[in-house]
Amino acid sequence: MLHDLRLECGGRIAQIDHLLINRFLEIYVCESKRFSEGVAINEQGEFAAFFGSKPYGIASPLEQNRRHMAVLAAVFKTGQVAPPKRLGFTITPSLHGLVLVSKTARISRPNAKIEGIEMVIKNDQLKAKIDRDIDKDNNILGAAKLIGQDTLEDFARRLAAVHEPIRFDWAAKFGLPAVAPAPVSLVKAAAKEQPVAAPTVTAEPTVPQEASGNDKKSKLACSICGTVVAYNVAKFCWFNKPRFGGKVFCMECQKAVPTP
Numbered sequence: 223m224l225h226d227l228r229l230e231c232g233g234r235i236a237q238i239d240h241l242l243i244n245r246f247l248e249i250y251v252c253e254s255k256r257f258s259e260g261v262a263i264n265e266q267g268e269f270a271a272f273f274g275s276k277p278y279g280i281a282s283p284l285e286q287n288r289r290h291m292a293v294l295a296a297v298f299k300t301g302q303v304a305p306p307k308r309l310g311f312t313i314t315p316s317l318h319g320l321v322l323v324s325k326t327a328r329i330s331r332p333n334a335k336i337e338g339i340e341m342v343i344k345n346d347q348l349k350a351k352i353d354r355d356i357d358k359d360n361n362i363l364g365a366a367k368l369i370g371q372d373t374l375e376d377f378a379r380r381l382a383a384v385h386e387p388i389r390f391d392w393a394a395k396f397g398l399p400a401v402a403p404a405p406v407s408l409v410k411a412a413a414k415e416q417p418v419a420a421p422t423v424t425a426e427p428t429v430p431q432e433a434s435g436n437d438k439k440s441k442l443a444c445s446i447c448g449t450v451v452a453y454n455v456a457k458f459c460w461f462n463k464p465r466f467g468g469k470v471f472c473m474e475c476q477k478a479v480p481t482p
């Protein structure tokens with residue numbers, strides 16, 4: 223099981239919360255959502271999370287998984303990570319997307335059948351779900367796909383090795399030029415000719431002290447879906463206090479927060 227895997231292939235990025243691989247080379251791409259106040263899925267397959275009892279439309283985690291699986295498929299197809307071979311034949315991994323919701327969260331499902339909705343499960347149902355899927359697929363073809371534990375571990379290690387650490391583009395986020403602004407003296411000199419808008423240096427907002435352990439985790443949890451975000455993402459929200467009210471939102475849920 224790999225956690226927080228960030229893959230990049232052909233300019234597309236997949237940030238995968240958890241990834242499980244078994245010896246049938248079935249890969250489960252898991253998107254983990256806490257949804258502390260529950261989640262509702264409507265007949266159109268649209269997702270809404272609740273925050274302060276108010277519903278907020280959020281990006282479909284099923285769609286997120288589909289995008290992640292497409293990047294993963296490309297990683298295998300391009301040979302960035304070559305899938306294992308058995309008897310000289312490359313085995314193509316089968317990809318499955320799962321949305322893991324915390325077991326205490328309420329999930330309201332629509333009456334209509336939405337494609338992929340069975341992939342939205344409580345996190346304590348994960349093992350049962352995967353075991354069931356394997357039983358369903360336990361035919362001769364499936365058995366032929368079986369790879370050794372060593373091969374599986376090697377494959378998982380190679381996949382983990384292409385993990386791309388996040389490079390957060392602060393300059394773009396704040397609309398600043400990508401290059402460092404010219405030294406002040408030069409800016410002043412240029413200002414005589416034509417006014418140059420020097421980037422205003424604002425004081426650092428008060429960022430909550432870095433705490434340890436669970437306390438730190440809870441500070442970094444998205445206020446809507448509960449996903450624990452990277453420190454940089456949380457910092458971005460704290461910087462934008464007028465918009466986010468000092469609360470933390472993951473990049474997906476930020477889109478749901480109305481601009482004041």
Ligand SMILES: [Zn+2]
Nearest residue numbers: 444447472475
């Ligand atoms: Zn969120």
